[in-house]
Amino acid sequence: xxxxxxxxxxPAIAEMYRVQLEYDGFRVTVATTGEIGYAxxxxxxxxxxxxxxxxxxxxxxxxxxxxxxxxxxHPPVVILSNYGEPAMIDRxxxxxxxxxxxxxxxxxASVSQSxxxxxxxxxxGRSEPSN
Amino acid sequence: xVLAERLALNLTALGFVALGAATAWxxxxxRGQAQGRLAAALVCxxxxxxxxxxxxxxxxxxxxxxxxxxxxxxxxxxxxxFVLMFRDAFLPLHPRARQVAVAALAVSxxxxxxxxxxxxxxxxxxxxxxGAELIxxxxxxxxxxxxxxxxxxxxxxSVQKARMRALSFGFAGLIAILVFDxxxxxxxxxxxxxxxxxxxxxxxxxxxYVSFAPPAMLRNLWRMGEQAELRAAIQDLLIFSPTRQExxxxxxxxxxxxxxAQGSFIVDSQxxxxxxxxxxxxxxxxxxxxxxxxxxxxxxxPLHGRGEAIVMxxxxxxxxxxxxxxxxxxxxxxxxxxxxxxxxxxxxxxAGLERVRVTERLAAIENNKTQFLNxxxxxxxxxxxxxxxxxxxxxxxxxxxxxxxGRKAVPVITAKVLEMNALIEQMIEAARLEDGALMLRPExxxxxxxxxxxxxxxxxxxxxxxxxxxxxxxxxxxVNADAERIKTIVSNLVGNAVKYSPDGGSIQVEIVNRGGIxxxxxxxxxxxxxxEDLPILFTRFGRVSTPETDHLPGxxxxxxxxxxxxxxxxxEITVDSDPGRGSTFTLxxxxxxxxxxxxxxxxxxxxxxxxx
Numbered sequence: 001x002x003x004x005x006x007x008x009x010x011p012a013i014a015e016m017y018r019v020q021l022e023y024d025g026f027r028v029t030v031a032t033t034g035e036i037g038y039a040x041x042x043x044x045x046x047x048x049x050x051x052x053x054x055x056x057x058x059x060x061x062x063x064x065x066x067x068x069x070x071x072x073x074h075p076p077v078v079i080l081s082n083y084g085e086p087a088m089i090d091r092x093x094x095x096x097x098x099x100x101x102x103x104x105x106x107x108x109a110s111v112s113q114s115x116x117x118x119x120x121x122x123x124x125g126r127s128e129p130s131n
Numbered sequence: 132x133v134l135a136e137r138l139a140l141n142l143t144a145l146g147f148v149a150l151g152a153a154t155a156w157x158x159x160x161x162r163g164q165a166q167g168r169l170a171a172a173l174v175c176x177x178x179x180x181x182x183x184x185x186x187x188x189x190x191x192x193x194x195x196x197x198x199x200x201x202x203x204x205x206x207x208x209x210x211x212x213f214v215l216m217f218r219d220a221f222l223p224l225h226p227r228a229r230q231v232a233v234a235a236l237a238v239s240x241x242x243x244x245x246x247x248x249x250x251x252x253x254x255x256x257x258x259x260x261x262g263a264e265l266i267x268x269x270x271x272x273x274x275x276x277x278x279x280x281x282x283x284x285x286x287x288x289s290v291q292k293a294r295m296r297a298l299s300f301g302f303a304g305l306i307a308i309l310v311f312d313x314x315x316x317x318x319x320x321x322x323x324x325x326x327x328x329x330x331x332x333x334x335x336x337x338x339x340y341v342s343f344a345p346p347a348m349l350r351n352l353w354r355m356g357e358q359a360e361l362r363a364a365i366q367d368l369l370i371f372s373p374t375r376q377e378x379x380x381x382x383x384x385x386x387x388x389x390x391x392a393q394g395s396f397i398v399d400s401q402x403x404x405x406x407x408x409x410x411x412x413x414x415x416x417x418x419x420x421x422x423x424x425x426x427x428x429x430x431x432x433p434l435h436g437r438g439e440a441i442v443m444x445x446x447x448x449x450x451x452x453x454x455x456x457x458x459x460x461x462x463x464x465x466x467x468x469x470x471x472x473x474x475x476x477x478x479x480x481x482a483g484l485e486r487v488r489v490t491e492r493l494a495a496i497e498n499n500k501t502q503f504l505n506x507x508x509x510x511x512x513x514x515x516x517x518x519x520x521x522x523x524x525x526x527x528x529x530x531x532x533x534x535x536x537g538r539k540a541v542p543v544i545t546a547k548v549l550e551m552n553a554l555i556e557q558m559i560e561a562a563r564l565e566d567g568a569l570m571l572r573p574e575x576x577x578x579x580x581x582x583x584x585x586x587x588x589x590x591x592x593x594x595x596x597x598x599x600x601x602x603x604x605x606x607x608x609x610v611n612a613d614a615e616r617i618k619t620i621v622s623n624l625v626g627n628a629v630k631y632s633p634d635g636g637s638i639q640v641e642i643v644n645r646g647g648i649x650x651x652x653x654x655x656x657x658x659x660x661x662x663e664d665l666p667i668l669f670t671r672f673g674r675v676s677t678p679e680t681d682h683l684p685g686x687x688x689x690x691x692x693x694x695x696x697x698x699x700x701x702x703e704i705t706v707d708s709d710p711g712r713g714s715t716f717t718l719x720x721x722x723x724x725x726x727x728x729x730x731x732x733x734x735x736x737x738x739x740x741x742x743x
Contacts, residue, residue, distance in 0.1 A: 010513065010517075013517055016520045019524065082509060082512045085568070087568075103516040104552055104555070105552075
């Protein structure tokens with residue numbers, strides 16, 4: 001069973017995604033702060049991380065940078081944010097997120113459907129030498 | 132010849148006495164500390180010059196001659212020392228240098244006194260050596276300051292510059308004469324040489340005097356070259372300064388230059404110092420508090436040990452503020468000329484400050500509006516995300532089975548949520564546009580695909596009464612465009628077509644590629660737009676108000692944004708309408724050469740790989 005870590009502080013959104021993802025057969029862990037989320041990434045080695053940017057303790061972009069720097073074989077990270085500014089999207093992608101999604105433009109179902117694809121894409125990306 | 136010689140000597144002496152008297156009088160009137168030192172130096176020089184002639188004129192002999200000689204030497208050395216102290220007043224000396232100067236003064240005075248008393252019977256060589264020491268010390272005392280003044284004068288306004296240079300030049304002339312007298316040998320003794328040196332010394336009198344108290348005419352003359360440039364700069368400043376603070380600071384700086392003043396300040400109606408330069412805040416407060424001049428502004432008396440000031444009222448909307456300049460050791464004694472000049476300048480500054488106040492307020496209002504738009508739209512996105520997510524889950528049956536009525540309600544909620552989402556996106560986009568933060572992400576792509584996506588995006592909002600017919604050319608229409616933005620424009624046009632055809636009717640979307648321009652036209656059979664209403668269609672929040680359309684929701688942002696986005700792409704949106712029969716909106720976009728053969732999917736893939 002694939003393990004999805006959702007780092008999201010808004011309980012309504014977290015719960016909604018949990019319902020959809022569990023329905024689709026994923027194991028879901030929700031972290032409501034950046035620190036807890038980072039600890040889970042390190043210790044529980046989820047298969048994919050869905051990361052919100054505006055968290056109570058630290059910014060999602062900081063967590064993204066930490067994950068990239070300290071965990072060479074980190075799971076793919078998908079940013080799921082309310083911000084849709086192009087500059088923010090560029091920052092997120094340049095820090096190594098596999099995808100940047102604006103929450104209001106997607107549905108839990110569409111995200112859930114793409115998860116296997118992202119994991120596969122990340123696996124392929126890792127096995128190929130980067131160019 | 133002897134007569135001419137004596138005449139020259141007397142005239143020069145008279146000149147220096149007059150200079151001493153004039154400077155003493157000028158100092159007595161204003162009593163600036165630094166000016167006092169220069170006045171003392173000049174008075175000492177006058178004493179030297181006068182005593183030099185007394186002996187000759189009155190044929191004095193004996194002990195009195197020695198006494199006169201002693202006074203002469205002491206006054207002479209004091210004059211040099213006071214010039215050095217004058218320099219110290221605004222280019223302070225190192226404490227060690229000051230001690231050395233006092234020691235040198237004491238030694239020279241002692242040596243000079245000895246020279247005319249005990250050493251007067253010693254050999255000629257000894258007397259000459261003592262004399263040379265005196266002259267040398269005096270040359271150092273005056274030479275160092277005049278070089279300093281000359282160097283410092285390079286970076287000051289023209290009036291101060293001219294005055295500092297006059298002083299340097301005058302004393303340099305005196306030094307040259309002295310050096311020539313002492314070291315010139317026998318050539319100095321010739322009557323011609325005496326007359327020439329005396330006349331040169333005499334010529335230095337007015338030069339030194341104008342540095343102390345230049346007449347208004349000279350001040351004007353000095354300023355003239357600078358003034359045209361000043362005026363242009365001031366005008367620029369008053370028209371283009373973005374903030375009140377900046378304007379006040381620059382205006383104060385220019386006031387200082389304009390009048391060659393020591394300091395300047397601007398005080399607002401509350402008495403707070405908005406800007407000041409070259410003057411202490413404590414002094415500004417004191418000057419304003421001690422204001423005794425007329426309400427129309429004018430010269431204020433000097434405050435303890437400082438120069439005078441001119442203070443002009445600034446009649447601002449919020450009350451009366453003040454613009455002032457202060458005099459210093461190298462600034463003119465202000466006259467009516469300066470008052471008039473500052474008066475004219477003050478009214479310009481008032482106008483400038485008023486302009487900035489109005490534009491600052493407008494900018495604040497505009498900024499608030501943009502910030503509100505930004506905040507509101509971002510805050511709205513969050514809750515809407517949850518609503519949209521759960522509705523889509525309801526629709527998928529993920530939350531359990533709905534009954535018949537529930538199943539009918541879901542698509543309506545979906546359509547309304549999407550509509551709201553589109554409105555929020557429009558607001559965010561408008562806020563970005565206002566902030567100048569809107570960046571396009573152009574990429575070569577097929578316009579046919581983009582338009583197809585746009586039409587599909589509108590489908591959930593549509594119903595059976597508005598069939599959409601899409602007509603595309605067979606070959607790709609390649610544009611270098613931000614696909615998301617073009618999609619937004621087209622879906623907005625199609626959405627409008629649906630919205631403004633309340634009685635139904637088909638909607639035709641057609642792409643035509645001709646002459647390097649792609650045209651996407653959206654044609655409806657709706658209510659149409661009256662000719663006089665066309666101009667407001669594309670303005671921000673501009674909505675046409677008619678009985679048929681008043682009840683329809685909308686922000687009035689869609690077409691405004693559409694046109695702005697089209698223009699950012701080098702394109703345009705045009706409209707053609709027939710009231711009562713329908714409208715045609717057309718998006719024009721420049722076409723480019725065929726795209727990269729690899730598909731968009733492949734490129735995305737490689738981009739994703741690169742980013743890991």
